[in-house]
Every structure is written in structure tokens, then in C-alpha cells.
Amino acid sequence: MADYVYIFDTTLRDGEQSPGCSMNVREKLQVARMLDELGVDVIEAGFPAASDGDFESVKAVGDLGLKATICGLSRTRHGDIEAVARSLDTAKKKRLHIFIATSPIHREFKLKMSKQQIIDEMCGAMEFGRQWFDDIEVTAEDAGRTEIDYLTEYFQAAIDAGARVLNVPDTVGYVTPSESRQLYQHLTDNLRHDGSVILSCHNHNDLGLAVANALGAIEGGARQVECTVNGIGERAGNCSLEEVVMALRTRHDRYGLHTGIDTTRLYPASRVVTAVTGSRVQPNKAIVGRNAFAHEAGIHQDGVLKHAETYEIMKPEDVGVPENSLVLGKHSGRHAFSNRLETLGFSVDKETMEDLFIRFKALADRKKSVYDEDIEALVLGTESSGPWHLDAISIHTEVEETGQSAEASLKLRFNGQAPRIYTGRGDGPVNAIVNAIRAILDQELHLEEFHVSAVSSGSDAQGRATVRATIGASRYKGSGVSTDIVEASAQAMVNVMNRHHQHQGKDVNAPRVAAAV
Numbered sequence: 010m011a012d013y014v015y016i017f018d019t020t021l022r023d024g025e026q027s028p029g030c031s032m033n034v035r036e037k038l039q040v041a042r043m044l045d046e047l048g049v050d051v052i053e054a055g056f057p058a059a060s061d062g063d064f065e066s067v068k069a070v071g072d073l074g075l076k077a078t079i080c081g082l083s084r085t086r087h088g089d090i091e092a093v094a095r096s097l098d099t100a101k102k103k104r105l106h107i108f109i110a111t112s113p114i115h116r117e118f119k120l121k122m123s124k125q126q127i128i129d130e131m132c133g134a135m136e137f138g139r140q141w142f143d144d145i146e147v148t149a150e151d152a153g154r155t156e157i158d159y160l161t162e163y164f165q166a167a168i169d170a171g172a173r174v175l176n177v178p179d180t181v182g183y184v185t186p187s188e189s190r191q192l193y194q195h196l197t198d199n200l201r202h203d204g205s206v207i208l209s210c211h212n213h214n215d216l217g218l219a220v221a222n223a224l225g226a227i228e229g230g231a232r233q234v235e236c237t238v239n240g241i242g243e244r245a246g247n248c249s250l251e252e253v254v255m256a257l258r259t260r261h262d263r264y265g266l267h268t269g270i271d272t273t274r275l276y277p278a279s280r281v282v283t284a285v286t287g288s289r290v291q292p293n294k295a296i297v298g299r300n301a302f303a304h305e306a307g308i309h310q311d312g313v314l315k316h317a318e319t320y321e322i323m324k325p326e327d328v329g330v331p332e333n334s335l336v337l338g339k340h341s342g343r344h345a346f347s348n349r350l351e352t353l354g355f356s357v358d359k360e361t362m363e364d365l366f367i368r369f370k371a372l373a374d375r376k377k378s379v380y381d382e383d384i385e386a387l388v389l390g391t392e393s394s395g396p397w398h399l400d401a402i403s404i405h406t407e408v409e410e411t412g413q414s415a416e417a418s419l420k421l422r423f424n425g426q427a428p429r430i431y432t433g434r435g436d437g438p439v440n441a442i443v444n445a446i447r448a449i450l451d452q453e454l455h456l457e458e459f460h461v462s463a464v465s466s467g468s469d470a471q472g473r474a475t476v477r478a479t480i481g482a483s484r485y486k487g488s489g490v491s492t493d494i495v496e497a498s499a500q501a502m503v504n505v506m507n508r509h510h511q512h513q514g515k516d517v518n519a520p521r522v523a524a525a526v
């Protein structure tokens with residue numbers, strides 16, 4: 010369909026690579042379900058060869074039986090390709106995504122390979138991958154800085170070797186919108202194929218041009234856009250899914266194209282990714298920012314009241330911004346709770362729903378009003394998946410002449426074994442908790458950031474503790490939510506330990522693999 014633009018979401022792969030955005034398997038599954046509801050065509054679930062954890066999460070996404078095609082990233086190495094094949098063996102629709110760099114700077118300094126060697130390497134990988142995959146996407150990493158004639162030759166070889174999708178990433182966010190259009194126009198005009206091959210754009214936002222460059226690419230013939238929810242991704246991020254989708258929809262008069270996205274799920278999708286990653290969007294972020302539909306100037310307010318289109322090119326309801334925030338309480342029933350979960354973009358199975366409802370009731374007993382943020386925290390924020398589990402915490406503080414001293418006792422279980430008490434002392438409760446955790450780890454732990462904020466409004470609000478810590482050479486984030494902020498802090502530190510545990514064993518030589526944070 011020439012007027013259809015495929016949406017390839019890489020929130021779980023390229024998005025997850027951005028500092029502070031790493032996700033555990035449970036969180037990835039939430040995001041994957043949400044993406045499927047949103048209507049994306051392809052979900053890039055990860056880079057299975059990067060680590061056992063990445064392999065398991067790609068496999069878990071493949072096992073969900075979603076409508077979308079599930080894609081795994083791979084270098085040209087046979088081991089990487091086998092890892093994608095094994096991780097996606099149960100996926101209903103699957104895609105292998107092979108990449109190798111093509112630009113002069115990568116050829117000379119990173120790969121130390123000639124142009125022809127790179128083409129041969131890619132064709133060899135294609136041949137190997139075709140044992141398992143009919144649907145193969147080939148990427149020329151750093152295409153934006155690759156000589157156009159060589160790029161055309163590389164992609165022609167990929168087509169001849171059976172590639173279905175050709176991805177032309179601007180890996181370093183260097184090109185401008187008109188260059189992007191010209192590049193795709195050149196490929197559209199010069200590549201020979203049977204009409205079934207799709208050109209894909211993948212734009213990074215280093216100059217703030219990712220969405221503009223994606224639109225340029227579409228003007229030049231791209232029919233797949235690689236993007237992430239909230240535009241998360243390496244450095245300045247990737248092309249933002251919600252922005253490019255709404256640009257195509259709002260300016261249908263100009264582009265005449267459509268996507269399969271249910272735009273009323275865009276705002277919930279953004280909230281889910283914010284809640285999972287802890288990375289808030291700026292208030293003035295297009296489409297999903299807090300102020301995206303707020304009219305402050307009197308003259309604008311007057312205009313909007315008289316006729317919304319005077320100052321609004323989209324309606325908040327088009328992107329699923331709720332008209333009001335429904336507050337639940339202890340008298341709210343299952344139906345109201347499950348409706349709210351759905352409105353917030355979560356889809357959970359029956360068993361999880363039951364568990365959440367019990368926890369919702371317990372929370373509603375402790376605090377009068379349960380807000381959307383509390384529900385998001387219930388779904389995502391309180392349970393740390395990993396081997397360590399916090400059963401209980403007790404803190405003893407004394408005010409001594411020399412200052413305050415505190416002792417924290419953490420009752421922790423490792424892999425479901427009998428609980429053990431770990432203690433630490435410090436000049437305050439958080440310091441004592443960190444010292445208790447330090448005693449467990451056999452590596453240096455440095456706490457870089459620690460803050461506590463209220464999840465919602467009211468003096469009975471839950472507190473969310475967020476920490477960023479370095480263990481050895483890796484940085485991790487962790488968060489915990491509780492009505493007791495000391496408990497929330499301990500949960501956040503346990504979360505860090507779990508992420509560290511998961512991260513151990515990653516292939517550190519794998520290029521562009523998500524760092525731990």
C-alpha cells in the first residue's frame with residue numbers, strides 16, 4: 010500500500026539504550042502489550058545476543074502472541090542471528106534486523122573493512138538468516154554519512170540477497186530535512202526491485218531534527234518510520250512516534266498517507282513509558298507534554314472558547330488526553346478499577362488484575378483518594394523483579410552529641426530462599442540503607458542521585474524514591490513507591506541491586522548495546 014506508513018517501534022531496543030531508560034522484563038512486557046494496543050506494525054523487542062537478560066526479554070515478548078511483527082536486532086555474526094532465531098521461535102510474526110556500518114569513518118576506524126568486505130559480510134549474514142526468516146530488514150549504520158553511490162550499491166546487494174526492508178539510519182542525527190528527502194528520493198529512483206521492498210527511516214535527534222528528517226524521508230519515498238514513544242533513545246533520542254504519527258494525520262492534506270495507529274492511545278502510551286522509565290517528558294513536548302493543549306494567553310483562551318480551531322490544530326481527545334482525572338477510593342469496585350487501568354494504557358491478564366485489585370484496595374484503605382499516578386505506581390513501581398526481594402525494613406535512629414546516627418535492618422530474600430537480615434549504619438536512614446546494601450555487594454557502590462517526590466497530591470500521598478547509583482563500572486537507576494518514604498528508599502536500592510544482577514553477564518563488546526542505566 011503506497012499510502013500506508015508502517016510504524017516500527019524501537020522503544021524497547023534503541024529507546025532502552027538511553028541513560029536512565031533500562032527496563033526489566035516485566036516492564037518490557039507492559040510496554041510491548043501497550044504498543045500492540047496502540048497499533049504499531051513492528052515491535053523491535055531487543056538485541057538478543059547482547060546478554061542473557063536481553064535474550065529472555067525478546068523471547069518473552071515473542072511469546073505474548075501479539076498482532077505486531079516482533080523484531081530482533083543482530084550484527085552480521087552468525088551467533089547473533091541464531092540468538093534472534095531462537096528468541097523468536099514462538100513469535101507469530103517475526104523479523105530479523107541485521108546491521109553493519111557503512112560510512113567511511115566507521116569503515117576505517119571501527120570495522121577496518123573495505124566497502125566490498127562490508128557488502129560481502131552483509132550478504133553472508135542474509136544467506137545465513139534466511140534459514141529462519143522470510144522477513145529480513147537490513148540496516149546501513151551511519152547511512153546519513155555514507156557516500157550515496159556506495160549506499161545504493163550496498164542496498165541493491167541487500168535486495169538481491171532477499172531483504173524486504175532497507176533501513177537508512179541517520180545514526181548520529183547529522184542530516185537536514187531536505188538532504189533526507191533527496192537521499193530517499195535517490196534510493197527510490199535508483200534501486201531495482203519487484204515493488205515489495207520498503208525503505209525505512211531511522212532518525213536520531215542530535216540537532217532536534219529527527220521528526221523533520223523522518224518527514225523528509227517520507228517525502229522521498231520511505232514507507233516505514235522507526236521511532237520511539239516520547240522520542241526516548243541514545244543521546245538526544247530518536248524520532249518521536251507520537252509526533253510523526255500526528256504530523257501525518259494532521260497534515261493528511263499534504264502527505265495523503267496514513268498509519269495503523271489508534272491515536273487515542275498515544276497519550277496513555279506516553280504515560281506508560283514515562284512510568285516505566287521514570288523519564289518525564291518536558292511540559293512543552295509536542296502532543297503529550299503537560300502543556301501541549303494548555304492555552305495560557307487570554308487572547309488564545311478567548312479564541313478557543315469561541316471556536317477551538319482558532320488556536321488548536323488537534324483536539325486533546327484525538328490523542329487520548331483524558332478530560333478529567335478520575336479519582337478512585339476504597340468504595341470503587343473492580344469495574345471502575347479495570348476501566349481506569351485500560352484508560353491509562355495498561356492491559357493485564359486476569360490473574361494480574363486480581364492481584365492489582367487487592368493491592369489497590371489495600372492502598373485505598375491507607376489513603377483516601379487513589380489517583381492515576383498511584384495506579385501507575387501500583388502496576389509498575391512497587392515490585393522489583395529480580396532475585397532480591399524486600400520483606401521488611403526497620404530503622405532505629407538516635408540523636409547523639411556527635412550528630413544523628415541510624416541503623417537500618419533489611420529483611421531480604423534471595424531467589425525465594427529463607428529471609429536474612431542485613432544491617433548497615435549511617436548518619437541517617439538512607440545512608441544506613443545504602444551501607445547495608447554495600448555490605449551485600451562485593452563491588453564499590455556510589456550513590457549519585459537520590460530524590461523523593463510525592464506520587465500524587467495530598468498529605469497522605471505515596472512517596473516515590475528514585476536513585477541512580479554506580480556499581481563497579483555500570484550505572485543503574487532504581488525506584489520504589491510506598492506511603493512510607495524510608496521503605497520506598499529501601500525498595501529503590503533493592504531495585505538497583507536487581508538491575509545490577511540482571512546486567513551482569515552482558516556482552517560488553519557488543520556495539521550499541523544498552524548500558525545498564
Ligand code: KIV
Nearest residue numbers: 108148150151178180
Ligand atoms: O541508529 C542506528 O544506526 C541504529 C541501528 C542499529 C538501526 O540504531
Ligand code: ZN
Nearest residue numbers: 023178180211
Ligand atoms: Zn538508532
